[in-house]
Amino acid sequence: MxxxxxxxxxxxxxxxxxxxxxxxxxxxxxxxxxxxxxxxxxxxxxxxxxxxxxxxxxxxxxxxxxxxxxxxxxxxxSPELTNKSFALSRLQEKGLWDPDLLVRLARRLNKLELTFMEAVLAYVAGRLREEHELADGRLEELLEGMEGWIPQLGDTSYRLYYCVRDGAGMAAVVPKDSPFLTDAKVKQVYDLEEIARLLKAELEEE
The missing domain is CATH 1.10.1660.10 (Multidrug-efflux Transporter Regulator; Chain: A; Domain 2)
Structure with a gap:
């Protein structure tokens, strides 16, 4: 009906x-x-x-x-997403995540599934890899940083800044209501709340 x-x-x-x-x-x-x-x-x-x-x-x-x-x-x-873990195969089928990167993050976390928050960060890492053509070494450094952030992030009310200076990149996660000032020549901002909304809409369609 x-x-x-x-x-x-x-x-x-x-x-x-x-x-x-x-x-x-x-x-x-x-x-x-x-x-x-x-x-x-x-x-x-x-x-x-x-x-x-x-x-x-x-x-x-x-x-x-x-x-x-x-x-x-x-x-x-919204317990269906915030408290749920997602099999890598399900995320890969969506076509929004970098399959290799999902496996790398899951292996680093020693898990077979990712939580929604981990999936959001994996998506951002994939965007960074593509948009900044990150080499494997820099990608592993980024994933190591994300591994440290995950236990401290209770929600997605953050922005992720990626700054580049003299060819070296640095990522930082900052609460949305806090300014982040830098003299880096290039600064790219990823709003985790906006990205979470996009991914939620995709995952809630099922």
Missing amino acids: EQELISKKELLQLTGISYGQLYRWKRQNLIPESWFIKQSSFTGQETFFHRDKILTRVRGILELKDSHSLEELAELL
Whole structure:
């Protein structure tokens, strides 16, 4: 049976939340981007949601937000991803990850599967490898750094900076609300929250 849709305007009226809250929760991964359904209307484009699913999620956030941290909320509301591990073969089938790099990171962690956070970092490492043509030695240094970051990263509210100076590269992970100033000639920034949203949408399709 086809699920009933609710417009964004009606959702805001029924729940009493603001436009800003809705999109802040989207940025914080509390509401998956794939739930925002764009449809044409006589006024242009309008956003809709599956009614029961979005109302349940918004009411859950409102009930829990004062007693739980963002990380706890993400785990409570999206346990299918935040608490789940993924077989390398499943990630490889998606075509978004560098297969060789997935194996390298899993071997370094002595695991047969990767958590969602580890999968996010593996994706970024693959982007870095391709965009900066990293040699094997530099790639192993990057993976070693990621191995050290993983136990300290409770969520994806970070940016990864890759700086290059005189041909040498350096990666640093910094909380999103903290500035990172450098005199490096080249600086590339990877927003882990944005990347996590992309990967979640892919993995939630199944």
